[in-house]
Amino acid sequence: MLHVVITDSNGPPVLHGASVQHLQKLSSQSWQLEASLQHSGVVSLHVRGRTLSRWQFSVTEDRPPQLSWTGKPGAQNNGWQTRFPWKAEQNYGLRSLEVELSLSPRQHSKLHTQKSLRVPLPLDGTPTHATSQTTLDLSDSPFAGMKVQGTLHARSLSGLEGTSPTVTFTLGARHFTDPLARALVTLRQQIALGSEDMLDGQRDLALLTALPAPRDVQVPLTVINTLFQAHASLPSLEEQLWFLALYVEDRAQNGLVMAASMAEVRAAQQDAQQQITAMGAAHPPTEEQQQELHKRLKRVETALTDHMQLMIQKANQSGIVMPLPNGKNAPWTRLSKHIERDTRHNKTARASARLREMVEMAEQIRQANMGDMQSLAQQMAARAEATAQKAALSDLIKRETQLLNQTQARLAIIHQKIAAMQETNDVGQMSTSDLLRQLGMTGSPSASPSSSSEDAAQLDDVTRQRFAQERQNNHGVQYALRVLDDILAKRGKDVTGKENKSLNKASTDMGTVLQELAQRHDDNAAVAERKVLEDLSQARDEMKKNQSSSQKNHQGRLGFIPPPQPNQGQGQDQGQSDEQEGGSQGSGSLQQGQEDQDQDLDDQSDDGSDDSQGDEDKSEKKNHDPLGRKMPNGPETDAHIPDHDQDRTRAIQRELERRAADRTRPQSELDYLNRLLAPLRQTP
Template identity: 35%
Template sequence: MTGGTAPPQDVADTGAALSSFPVRLAAARYRARQVLWVEGAWPVLLPVLGGLAAYLIAGLLGLPQGLPDLAHAALLLALAGGAAAWIVWRGRRVTAPTPAGVDRRIERASGLAHRPLQTLADHPAGADAAPHDAAARVERVALWDAHLRRTGRAIGRLRAGWPRLSLAAHDPWRVGYVLLPGLLAALLWAGGDAPGRLEAAFWPGLDDPGAPRPHIQAWITPPSYAPGAPVFLDDRTGRATVPQGAVLSISVTDLRGRPSLRVVATGSASGPAVGPDRFRALGAESWSADVPLLASASLTLRGRGRSFSRWTVTVLPDAAPTVAWGAGAGAGRGEWRTRLPYAARQAYGITSLRAELRLAGGEKGGAPRVLTVPIPIDGHPKDVTGIAMPDLSADPWAGEEVVGRLVATSASGHEGVSPEARFHLGARLFRSPMAKAVLDVRRRVATGRERRTAAASDLMALGETPDPFQNDAGLLLNLTSAAALLESPDVDPHAAVDQAVARLWYLALEIEDGRQGGSAAARAALDVRAAQDAVAAQLNRMRALGAQGQSPEEQAELQRRMETLRQAIMRRMQALAQQAVQSHTAIPDLQGLTRNGDQALSRMMQQMQDAARNGRSAEAMQALQRMEDMLEHMRSATPQDLADMARQMQARQQANEQRDALQDLIRRQSGLLDHSQSRLDRVRHAQERAEAARRATQDEMPGQGVDGDLASMPTAELLRRLGLRPPPDMQGPPADEPQPGDAGPAQGPDAPPSGDASAPGAPNPPNEEVRHADRAVQHALGRALDELGQEFKGLTGKDAPSGFADAGGAMKDARAALAQGNDTAAAEAQRKALADLQKGDQQMRQAMKGSGKGGATSFLPGFTSGSGEGGQGEPGGSGDSAQGSDQGSDQGGDQADDQHGDRDPLGRRTGEGKDGLDSDTHVPDTMSRERAREIEQELRRRDSDRTRPREELDYLDRLLKSF
């Protein structure tokens, strides 16, 4: 080849350009091919895009959303199916781009002239022929390579260009020119709701943001264990604090689709925050759900793609009750009841409380026994504290040390357990050695400390003793039957022990009762015990039945059993009376004692029945415990105890008579005070009438005295002339009343004291006769008071109350004042005497309560001397029978005081005194209208004078406002 060669640098650059050119060309051809595909598919997709634009416009306007969900879905499926069919049908006419077409597209988009890409793809002519001249062939190849390098250097950046999407060429009806502005206008009209509307348009079952809200009602019903009013929630947002287990009720109407509840737990609970929350259909567009609330959570009510309401609910956990033992659990020495002090608390109330006891040392053999003791409580208290006094002396563990815990059950069913406590159970006192031996065998076999066969041998050995078993065939038969039950291999061991334990308990009681009063007393005690157990069983049954336990049938059964118990107790009383006769024990007023005891017992039973009828189970059980205390005292009572009780009741009767006598004396002394006070009142009224008449006479003569000049008269006096009482800050002496220091004709050194009925020696025969009679009565009252003090000392062995001596001195002063005709001094002395008598009455009551002769009896605490207030002792104690007697006389004293209810503690009538309320204000009826008008005008003139005192002006303003 002729000519020079290219520079080395140009050859290197050309080589680098040619080496990267195939990569650039392949990328450009790929892009060009995609563009040609789009341009080919444009005529096919243009109708589909037009339909889509039309549907978007309809969706922005909310048209598809207004269709039923099924119709909406059908419309979407039809449009999608039509578009797919159109694309498939017209897509067959779209041909794939050819390589030549791709290159032509690149050359046109890149602005390449003379088709350089086609040149690069050509071959030199004759390249495939057999070469005849090797040198010519080499020269030809070199020449062609140089041509390609020049062509490659001439090609710059390769472009595929953008698709040419002509709307006019494929839209002869120019529909696109309408759809595009319409779509833009619809977007502007929808505004911020456009995304939501478009989502709802393409998703059947969703509402756009502009759709009407459904009607929502939501409330929270507290659980049954925490009764209260429902908590209503706002239909949009709200907060509430409710107990655990409350139920959220939601009612949604005017909503076509099923709503849902989105729950986000906000507390630390590990479990679910709510229970089942699925809505149930109530109608075409009505839904309801009841959702249990288990933990704190944020709840969002959603429906058809929208959030309607958001509520934050704080759930208070339902904690278990807190329960603890009080101080002094167990029984002390000699006590047969067991103290179970308790304190329990729960926010929503406690429904039941019980004590679970286990033997401290444990039982030998068999499963450990748990003694459950129900503790009665009334209602469902949130905080309860008290002391239960159950009788556990019949249990084989009586007297043993036990480990106990309290278990409280809340209204929601949660249980709280207290720490354990150690204490001893109460046990009855038995004096019979044989009864103690039987109980000892019973305790050993019940606690597993002795085998059944060994216990049976011990019982048979006891039967060999001459007394009491050899003298009473019934006792011996009961003993041998219990021993045979323990030895029998055909009886379940646990059942045999349980039956033997029960039989041995009653056997020990019968032995103890027979030791004191013989077989008749033992049978009477057995009847009382059986009737008592029947009443207790009926009360427990009524308590367990709840509301059904208040039925007439259950009440009738309780009344029948209590009547049986009352009759059994009276037979026991008769047995004691017969023992007293046989032992020649003198019992004063035996018939009265029996009658009063029957009445007190009937009252106690009536109280028990009323408490059970009204659902007060705890109060009924307490009444039963008081009766059990009484029966326990009766079990160990002797004829001498009965005689002591009769004497105590006589002493109480005498004390009541003394108090009644003192009340009568107080009433009579109050009557004397009434007489003196009435005389003073008559004198005061006469003076007031005379003063009113004098003022009326002066008013008829306006030219005389101070009445002639109203302008110079004090305001207080003007008010008096009108019949009005001036206020305290305007009080002053009347204009015609002598001033201090003036010597009036009615005041002199020998004048009688103010308020006296008359001066000494003044002729007033009626008052003198009444004074003489009152003086005689006053002297008699003084002597009666002295005799009452002597009787009190003889009855109690104590000096008479100090109030008696003070009252006697005041009575002497009253007699002296009555003798002098000084009613004022007499009334003051009588008031003092009355106050001292009342003080003495209180002192006498306290002395009677503290006296040994008037104190509580040690036998039958419910039987009092007819006061009607027996049996008020604490459970397990002896009661306070004197309290009832005191209360009876207290009531009598109150009734006596009620007869003089118009007096204060000093015996004065209510309203007595300078500013006392009365109806004796005198308004002169002779004042002329002209004079009254003049006084009114003068008062108005003074009301307009702003220089007068502020208090006076305020009073006149209020006074004249009504005129």
């Protein structure tokens, strides 16, 4: 709608390009008009032949939804599920989408009544364009296994309706092998479609009830027969016949226990579906309704977990040994949370679809054969190996971090000793290497590689002996970690078929650490240990990528079952405790090591804890530059930050800057000084 007000006009306004709906004179020289814009174009306003204004409008027409089939619908892989490939468009958004199913004219001619069925197709919000291949389990429909005609129906947010061309296809249906189950399904279909009258149905059901059957089948069959004789509601009878047929088939195929477990899953699903439907009809849902839905969904989760455990126990009895999986990380737990969220936002169709997806997992478990079980056992073994490798790599990062902490602790003592020895010296008389050593930085590249900062510190014999013993211990630990790194690289390649190049690089850098420790070069050893930690961090990401790719390539029909996690909690707690002990020495890299381990724990559990907070205060002082200014991403050099007077530190910086400005010095020394002073010159 276009609304225009004109003042200081003696004549009435005239509008071109739009249909005027209302024109009103407000005063002697004021006018008001309203016009509807039906299409895009130019609209101009005129008064007594003079053009007052001109506008270019682009109007998006509110048309009915455009629907089409993007493929041939029908039973998927000759199973009981039916695939619906569709495409829908509407300029302002789709409110709902459903498919109408009706029997073909040839099938209609055999029935007493005309029947049709409308099934909602889930939409993600209110899209303007949507394309999907929705797969539904319509095997409980009376039309299952028959040729049907399907037509898509959609309604837009503005209330317009659209339909698609009609196509003919066969609806998916379950295949029953037990004679009694097949008779019950046939009787149900005939009654639902009206191909058999009620009297004939009562006679057929009475004959089935008279047949010899186990007590757990005979009792419900007798109850249904009694309700039939009492003329109970037809939908209720159809539902009970269907569930009894499923139970009889499960009992014949998998035994009494598995059949009872599957019956509990279906009963829990039906219970939850009734609550979802009630909440969709009374939006917004109340707190009591949400609590009731949560309780019913917990029943579904428990039934699915018990059913999964029965399957694992049955496999163990058949000689396929596998541990019980961790039900807390089961996919139906995640789906249950999504269902509760969807019902809160009045997305009933999506919540129902997720509930059917949960029960579909139980159906896949029910149909699993020995080949599926063997494949699952191999998958679980591979997952257990992947979990063990992640834990080993996490421990490797932790141990390497502790080595770096000990190396930096020795460097701190050495540098403080050197600083104390040179504290009385005039800054202007020091050599460049001495000035850099005052800041804890590595000396000039021209320095002798065989020199050791320990010699320059002139340590006492007790400290020197303690450092020697500590380096010897570090050397042994580093050698063991290198062996573990090589084992991880080999086992990872055996499991995934892909090489972890970062683990190989870490092994090379560990060799450098061994050489530097043997030569008492703690400065170089610390640099190499940092490189090792960087390599291991990259190796963690590479390992996760390789394992994920391998699992996708070998995932079978039961790949949704979570892996076992025996004694996982104790190992995690112990690892966190060890890291807190290692953090007492303080290091900027310690927090990185903690984060590496926590990230691996997050991959195993959604609520993984992060204990790195306890080390933040200890590493706070390490995330500063040599002038005591805080750096956002931690230290970027191998500089040690001595805890001496800040005034002396600034004096050293001024002297270094003076020497960097002296053009008579060698160019190599000037380049080195400028490179080291670059981060110090940044404004905090």
